[in-house]
Amino acid sequence: MQAPAITTDVLKPQPTGLPSGSEPLAVDVTNLGFSYGDTTVLNMARCELQRGRSMAVIGPSGCGKTTFLHLLAGLIRPVTGTIRVLGQDLDELQGTRLDRFRGRNIGLVFQRLHLLPALSVTENVLLAQRLSGGRVDATRVATLLEQLDLGGLEHRKPSMLSQGQAQRVAIARALVHSPALIMADEPTSALDDEHAAQALALLHSSARRVGAALLVVTHDQRVRGSLDSELELRVPA
Amino acid sequence: MTWLRLAVANLGLSPLTSAVNVLLMSLGTASIVLLLLAGSQLSDTMSRDARGIDLVLGPTGSPVQLVLSAVYHADMPPGNIKLEEAQRWADDPRVEAAVPISLGDSHRGFRIVGTTAEFAELFGAGLATGRAWDAPLEAVVGSAVAQSAGLAPGSSFAGTHGFGDGGHGHEAHPYQVVGVLEPTGTVVDRLILTSLESVWDVHAPAASHAHEAGGDHEHGHEHDQGHDHDHGEHDADHDHAGEHDQDPDREITAMLLRYGSPMAAMTLPREINAAGTLQAAAPAMEVARILQLVGIGLDGLSAFAWMLILTAALSVFAALYGSLRARRGDLAILRCLGATRWELLVALLLEGLLLTLVGVALGFLAGHGAMEMLGGWLEESRGVALTGWTWIPAQTLLLFSLFGVGAIAAAIPAAQAYRTDVARTLAEG
Ligand SMILES: Nc1ncnc2c1ncn2[C@@H]1O[C@H](COP(=O)(O)OP(=O)(O)OP(=O)(O)O)[C@@H](O)[C@H]1O
Numbered sequence: 005m006q007a008p009a010i011t012t013d014v015l016k017p018q019p020t021g022l023p024s025g026s027e028p029l030a031v032d033v034t035n036l037g038f039s040y041g042d043t044t045v046l047n048m049a050r051c052e053l054q055r056g057r058s059m060a061v062i063g064p065s066g067c068g069k070t071t072f073l074h075l076l077a078g079l080i081r082p083v084t085g086t087i088r089v090l091g092q093d094l095d096e097l098q099g100t101r102l103d104r105f106r107g108r109n110i111g112l113v114f115q116r117l118h119l120l121p122a123l124s125v126t127e128n129v130l131l132a133q134r135l136s137g138g139r140v141d142a143t144r145v146a147t148l149l150e151q152l153d154l155g156g157l158e159h160r161k162p163s164m165l166s167q168g169q170a171q172r173v174a175i176a177r178a179l180v181h182s183p184a185l186i187m188a189d190e191p192t193s194a195l196d197d198e199h200a201a202q203a204l205a206l207l208h209s210s211a212r213r214v215g216a217a218l219l220v221v222t223h224d225q226r227v228r229g230s231l232d233s234e235l236e237l238r239v240p241a
Numbered sequence: 242m243t244w245l246r247l248a249v250a251n252l253g254l255s256p257l258t259s260a261v262n263v264l265l266m267s268l269g270t271a272s273i274v275l276l277l278l279a280g281s282q283l284s285d286t287m288s289r290d291a292r293g294i295d296l297v298l299g300p301t302g303s304p305v306q307l308v309l310s311a312v313y314h315a316d317m318p319p320g321n322i323k324l325e326e327a328q329r330w331a332d333d334p335r336v337e338a339a340v341p342i343s344l345g346d347s348h349r350g351f352r353i354v355g356t357t358a359e360f361a362e363l364f365g366a367g368l369a370t371g372r373a374w375d376a377p378l379e380a381v382v383g384s385a386v387a388q389s390a391g392l393a394p395g396s397s398f399a400g401t402h403g404f405g406d407g408g409h410g411h412e413a414h415p416y417q418v419v420g421v422l423e424p425t426g427t428v429v430d431r432l433i434l435t436s437l438e439s440v441w442d443v444h445a446p447a448a449s450h451a452h453e454a455g456g457d458h459e460h461g462h463e464h465d466q467g468h469d470h471d472h473g474e475h476d477a478d479h480d481h482a483g484e485h486d487q488d489p490d491r492e493i494t495a496m497l498l499r500y501g502s503p504m505a506a507m508t509l510p511r512e513i514n515a516a517g518t519l520q521a522a523a524p525a526m527e528v529a530r531i532l533q534l535v536g537i538g539l540d541g542l543s544a545f546a547w548m549l550i551l552t553a554a555l556s557v558f559a560a561l562y563g564s565l566r567a568r569r570g571d572l573a574i575l576r577c578l579g580a581t582r583w584e585l586l587v588a589l590l591l592e593g594l595l596l597t598l599v600g601v602a603l604g605f606l607a608g609h610g611a612m613e614m615l616g617g618w619l620e621e622s623r624g625v626a627l628t629g630w631t632w633i634p635a636q637t638l639l640l641f642s643l644f645g646v647g648a649i650a651a652a653i654p655a656a657q658a659y660r661t662d663v664a665r666t667l668a669e670g
């Protein structure tokens with residue numbers, strides 16, 4: 005593979021027989037450069053992820069993993085290079101259209117969950133469904149919460165959840181609108197083995213159901229082992 | 242719906258702050274509504290009562306007092322005038338209608354007006370039941386009097402000297418109710434009408450039913466004294482009581498005139514006032530003067546009420562702006578979930594407008610309720626009938642202004658929400 009200054013590698017061989025070559029890549033990054041002021045954070049020649057595939061993003065703390073996810077979500081703009089998500093060059097989208105694109109196609113689980121404190125568990129998930137522009141489907145929300153072992157907590161406010169419970173609500177929120185690109189930032193950091201496995205299984209099955217790509221930032225061996233490939237980021241020199 | 246639910250939920254996160262904001266807003270709103278309603282109804286009632294009366298003839302003195310007593314029956318009459326003298330002007334060709342009135346007594350706080358049949362016509366009041374009076378001590382009562390004092394054709398009552406409760410009674414001369422007037426929404430509703438002769442009779446010497454029996458100075462004197470000692474507050478009318486029976490110089494309290502042509506307004510009042518013995522006061526002018534004075538007071542109170550609204554707006558602003566810091570993460574996450582900048586702006590505006598809506602709604606309710614209560618009290622104590630259950634055009638304007646104020650209060654926080662830097666906010670947590 006290429007050996008750019010600081011980057012990336014696809015370590016595991018891609019399983020065969022998944023989406024046809026004509027379908028656009030879920031993630032297609034070329035010559036990506038990003039810096040906060042004078043501090044270069046990311047410098048990446050190439051990164052690809054097909055739909056139906058999953059990838060772990062690994063690297064030491066502060067190496068730019070979260071920044072990378074934010075770039076892919078169009079929350080921040082790269083300094084150089086292009087980012088295509090599901091065939092769409094993010095540079096071409098502005099303002100409302102970018103917001104809508106993100107809402108419809110991307111599901112994000114944040115490292116700091118950011119549940120809305122004013123709304124109940126169910127409302128938090130319903131809101132994501134509604135904002136994505138999709139049909140509001142309370143049954144789907146209920147099923148999802150059930151699958152994540154959150155049954156009975158539907159009407160709780162986030163402030164009354166344990167960290168692990170809140171993390172699972174955040175996962176439900178990211179999956180509820182069946183996005184084509186699922187990105188999760190340390191989604192299992194607060195979960196015990198059993199719930200980590202449950203959450204991971206749900207991330208995988210959600211991705212498989214709609215042929216979505218799954219990108220997970222993680223230090224968690226339990227998670228890394230289940231993903232198709234790995235992208236390793238290093239702290240810039 | 243989504244944004245409304247979110248706005249309600251967010252306001253619910255700090256219930257105390259929200260409640261204080263609503264309270265401030267409703268207090269200010271209620272005050273303004275009350276002032277608007279009172280001011281407009283007061284001027285409406287006053288101009289309605291004076292509609293048929295162009296000029297009032299009375300003794301020289303305060304024109305405002307003359308108009309208040311003779312047209313609105315709200316003040317003590319300034320004194321009496323000679324019927325003969327007033328009649329000279331009433332016969333003037335420029336005068337279309339002239340109605341003498343003689344005041345002095347009341348029943349349960351309703352004034353008894355000695356007058357002629359034309360009096361009710363001035364106010365366009367027809368009979369609802371019964372007939373007009375045609376003998377002394379027969380009376381026709383206004384609709385409010387009939388209802389409140391429980392009078393109907395066939396019932397009788399005794400007048401009380403003076404206009405308040407507690408004057409000495411005229412039990413020896415009970416009035417007989419022969420008719421009840423239709424409700425008119427004017428001061429007539431609260432008056433008891435009878436012939437001039439009745440009033441003269443009641444105050445004539447007890448023995449003398451033949452009212453032409455000549456002056457009884459002794460009786461008049463006694464009457465005066467007793468009145469002075471026991472009922473000092475009624476002294477505005479005691480001259481009348483003491484002197485009415487000095488026939489042939491019959492006295493009345495005032496003469497109400499209506500012009501034959503608008504031109505009369507230019508000449509007649511000036512001629513009358515120049516003649517010296519009588520005073521002519523135009524209700525329209527005096528009302529304008531009174532309302533101007535009242536208006537200054539209302540304006541002052543209004544300014545105070547708007548200060549309350551301003552405080553409420555500032556408080557809404559502070560609450561939204563303050564919560565914005567704590568909620569930047571929420572706003573950023575909403576953007577990540579697909580909300581646009583504009584939707585965030587709307588979300589914040591909605592919160593401000595919701596507070597305004599609830600405050601304003603409660604304020605209008607309270608304002609109207611307070612007006613109704615105040616109206617009931619004023620009607621009982623002052624005979625001024627004001628109601629809370631009415632809507633005046635100025636209120637519609639007020640409604641829009643208040644929502645404008647609410648929107649402005651929310652505008653800066655909303656603009657902040659619009660500008661939220663999503664990634665940085667999420668990164669900072
Ligand atoms: N808003 C910002 N302004 C300036 N520097 C920033 C900002 N956000 C992040 N950084 C810096 O950019 C680098 C990458 O940060 P990032 O959050 O992407 O790290 P990370 O790989 O997600 O770390 P972790 O594993 O601890 O979550 C860090 O050195 C961080 O200090």
Ligand SMILES: [Mg+2]
Nearest residue numbers: 069070115189
């Ligand atoms: Mg991170």
